[in-house]
Amino acid sequence: MTNEGKTQAELEQEAKDCKRCQKWRDELTRDSPIVRFLLTHISLLPPPPDAPLAPLEGSQTPHLPLPITCSPCPPTMAGGYASGLGVLLCQNRFMSRKHMEDALSHELIHAWDERRFKPKRRWGEDLRAHACTEIRAENLSGDCRLGREFTRRNWAFTKQHQACVRRRAILSVAANPNCKSREEAERVVNEVFDSCFPDTRPFDEIY
Ligand SMILES: [Zn+2]
Known part of the structure; x- marks a missing residue:
């Protein structure tokens, strides 16, 4: 994402969304029983072949078994998962921490499934x-x-x-x-x- 063409108000909103997303992410990965349970089970399986060997450059979550990144998204999505990148949380799409907990759990199930099934x-x-x-x-x-x-x-x-x-x-x-x-x-x-x-x-x- 580039910052070109954005107004000052948009940039401020983006910074606010990002801070809130990172705060909720850090709270959920520390305190949410379902998120912690899924992270533990992900860490018990070998990572997919195209997972980054070292934590991704600039990863916000080097202490977790996969990167979980906050980023702005178009209005059609709330989150995503890709083996080479980890979990994406759409910082501008969450109504509440509970909403993010559901979205994060959803993406972590994809991450666990990929490690378990090892699709060819x-x-x-x-x-x-x-x-x-x-x-x-x-x-x-x-x-x-x-x-x-x-x-x-x-x-x-x-x-x-x-x-x-x-x-x-x-x-x-x-x-x-x-x-x-x-x-x-x-x-x-x-x-x-x-x-x-x-x-x-x-x-x-x-x-
Ligand atoms: Zn899905």
């Missing part, structure tokens, strides 16, 4: 693998929480929850440049749903 093709090129990790990330992160506290056993198998997971996973797969249409996204998500939805690892290890 690049992440986004295998639509079935992409659909599976989106189903799991929506299911396990709290993205589809129904206004309740985080107790997976109670809410994870209701019809409404399943519908939310399916709908959001279809949106994510449809946004993959390798996916030709919304219909294809629906088909792929439906094909893998019954095998991926019940897979709650690494969480089942503690329940």
